[in-house]
Amino acid sequence: MADYRKMWEELGMDLETHDQLCEVLPQAFGDVYLSQENRPEGMDYYNMVVADIHGIRPAELIEHQKKGGKVFGTFCVYVPDEIVFAADAIATGLCGGSQFWVPGGEKVLPTNTCPLIKASVGARLDRTCPFFRIADMYVGETTCDGKKKAWEILGEDVPIHIMDLPQMKREKDIKAWAEEITTFKNVVEEFTGNQITAEKLGESIKLINEKRKALERLYELRKNEKLPISGRDVLLISQIAFYDDPKRFTKMTNALCDELDQRIKDGVSVISSGTKRILLTGTPLAIPNWKLHNIVETSGGVVVCEEMCTGTRYFEHLVDETRTEVAGQIEALAERYMNINCACFTPNTGRLDDILRLAKEYKADGIIDVNLKFCNLYDTEGYLVERGLKDAGIPVLGIETDYTDSDAQQLRTRVSAFIEMLNH
Ligand code: SF4
Numbered sequence: 001m002a003d004y005r006k007m008w009e010e011l012g013m014d015l016e017t018h019d020q021l022c023e024v025l026p027q028a029f030g031d032v033y034l035s036q037e038n039r040p041e042g043m044d045y046y047n048m049v050v051a052d053i054h055g056i057r058p059a060e061l062i063e064h065q066k067k068g069g070k071v072f073g074t075f076c077v078y079v080p081d082e083i084v085f086a087a088d089a090i091a092t093g094l095c096g097g098s099q100f101w102v103p104g105g106e107k108v109l110p111t112n113t114c115p116l117i118k119a120s121v122g123a124r125l126d127r128t129c130p131f132f133r134i135a136d137m138y139v140g141e142t143t144c145d146g147k148k149k150a151w152e153i154l155g156e157d158v159p160i161h162i163m164d165l166p167q168m169k170r171e172k173d174i175k176a177w178a179e180e181i182t183t184f185k186n187v188v189e190e191f192t193g194n195q196i197t198a199e200k201l202g203e204s205i206k207l208i209n210e211k212r213k214a215l216e217r218l219y220e221l222r223k224n225e226k227l228p229i230s231g232r233d234v235l236l237i238s239q240i241a242f243y244d245d246p247k248r249f250t251k252m253t254n255a256l257c258d259e260l261d262q263r264i265k266d267g268v269s270v271i272s273s274g275t276k277r278i279l280l281t282g283t284p285l286a287i288p289n290w291k292l293h294n295i296v297e298t299s300g301g302v303v304v305c306e307e308m309c310t311g312t313r314y315f316e317h318l319v320d321e322t323r324t325e326v327a328g329q330i331e332a333l334a335e336r337y338m339n340i341n342c343a344c345f346t347p348n349t350g351r352l353d354d355i356l357r358l359a360k361e362y363k364a365d366g367i368i369d370v371n372l373k374f375c376n377l378y379d380t381e382g383y384l385v386e387r388g389l390k391d392a393g394i395p396v397l398g399i400e401t402d403y404t405d406s407d408a409q410q411l412r413t414r415v416s417a418f419i420e421m422l423n424h
């Protein structure tokens, strides 16, 4: 790993505590990823990105800032990256997926807050993540209660703009979301000093659509009986999609897909026949949360699809590229983003429809509905989702977990029993 200490120091990071994180990550990555057999060669790129996760990309973002560019940190797939990139700024995902950051969040948040929020707040306040230090402005949203209140705490430390996400999907809500996107555009223009023209916005819509298409292509390949790539590897790619340079990410993901196409032609598979195909649905799995995929894939199963924000919710549905006026482009953005089915909406029946459709497309043998501890929204929605799946005759296992390893053994027992049951 290159020496980035000077850069971290200049970012005002707590180097001593950060060193502890740098020590545990490679071990975890090695255990979960490098132990796999027959990985595609194209994974080398993502291995490299993750090995230098706090170095390479942060250095690029700082370079961008030195040239006068701004960096926006986001926490949710409803926030349109297109607006940010259209102002020659960079958007980067900031969701925390490590237990390492949770105690820092618990210093200011109630313990019964979901680990994703606690880790995100802890990463900022404890100064142990360069991405959280670099972002010039955070973009929050009014999705769940935990996040809404966390913005007030984070807002004391860093400039933050909050987007008011509707909670229903009526015609007037989609209009309201378009208005919110317009307000966001004005904020971004003012903060960056760059105007967002129709031409610029058109380019960034294409840029992000291309990224979505590359991910869609990758997911398509998982529909094959002979699986050219593991679920763990795809999860890593989905997680990296949130902060990598979009153009390079698209290129590398398409190159990987070329290799996977060839694997399919050659009949190469990373699983043996009889391995049970599992679809995961539920709360997001932010980097480096690889726990459940690892358990499934070392217990006789393989993850073939994630109906999650780190999964299909991130890339399904393209933004209409035919609109040529800014107002029309914003309408197209609002329509696309309001197609995402998150449990923060009521009703949210579209999510169950999505899961049923995906289960069929990916030929899932069973579904695991995974809930991050203390996420009330997904926990409550789990009742309707699991009932709907049972009604459709699809085996489902509901689990709740956090970022600690304390329940790993118990989870392994439950997941193994579920997969075993699918064999009969
Ligand atoms: S689960 Fe909902 S609130 Fe969380 S990132 Fe996804 S869309 Fe946003």
Ligand code: SF4
Residues within 6 Å of the ligand: 114, 115, 116, 117, 143, 144, 145, 146, 147, 283, 284, 344, 372, 374, 375, 376, 377, 378
């Ligand atoms: S997992 Fe649930 S509680 Fe946590 S940030 Fe997402 S919606 Fe909020």
